[in-house]
Amino acid sequence: MKQALLLSLLLLCAIFGRATLADALSDANKLLRTAEIDRQMSITIELQIQNILNTYTSIIRTSASTTAPIDLPAELKQDISLCYKRVYAWENFEAGLAQILADNLSRQEMRLLINFYNAKAVVPSQIPQFKNTIAKAAFIQQLSADYIFTHSNSCxxxxxxLILNYLSSLDNSVSASE
Structure with a gap:
């Protein structure tokens, strides 16, 4: 009798635990959508790509053996950009970031943030809880950055x-014209 009761209790805990986890992940995904994290990530990626391309162009210009200004061709810039867009695509990280939110925020905290993003306001009685939830942001941001770093390839x-091939082709064309 005790074993049957214990088995039933364990079964209920397992079922309830899975349902709770599924609900937490559902809330986490809803929070990600409501906060438009995918759009923010896309904007950040575009800015980062532009910074990378500017850095590469600057390095090439300062290390080039020619006095003529060298710029990366549009096709080369596009190839470089495509790598970063593929490696850092939202779809590669969405599930992991949702799990981080589900692991580090209570369902109540996630609902509070969802309501905040929807209404752009917090009910005065929830301000202390909102402040406590926001206090977790730096930790969650660090976990998210670590997750993205460990789950992405490098370009x-x-x-x-690509750049060395381009520079080599420039050297070859200069040598051929001499």
């Missing part, structure tokens, strides 16, 4: 290969 080797 640097590809970038270096």
């Amino acid at each position: 640097v080797e590809n970038d270096a290969r």
Whole structure:
């Protein structure tokens, strides 16, 4: 009798635990959608790509053996950009970021944030809880950055290969014209 009761209790806990986890993940995904994290990530990626391209252009200009200004061709810039867009695509990180939210925020905290993003306001009675929830932001942001870093490939080797091939083609065309 005790074993049957214990088994039933364990079964209920397992079912309830899965339902709670599923609900937390559902809330986390809703929070990600409501806060438009995918759009923010896309904007950040575009800015980062522009910074990377500017850095590469600057390095090439300062290290070039020619006095003529060298710029990366549009096709090369596009190839470099595509790598970053593919590697840092939202779909690669959405599930992991939702799990981070589900693991570090209570369902009540996630609902509070969802309501905040929807209404752009917080009910005065919930301000202390809102402040406590916001206090977790730096930790969650660090976990998210670590997750993205450990779950993404690097484009640097590809970038270096593309740029070196381009510079080599410039050297070859200069040598051929002499």
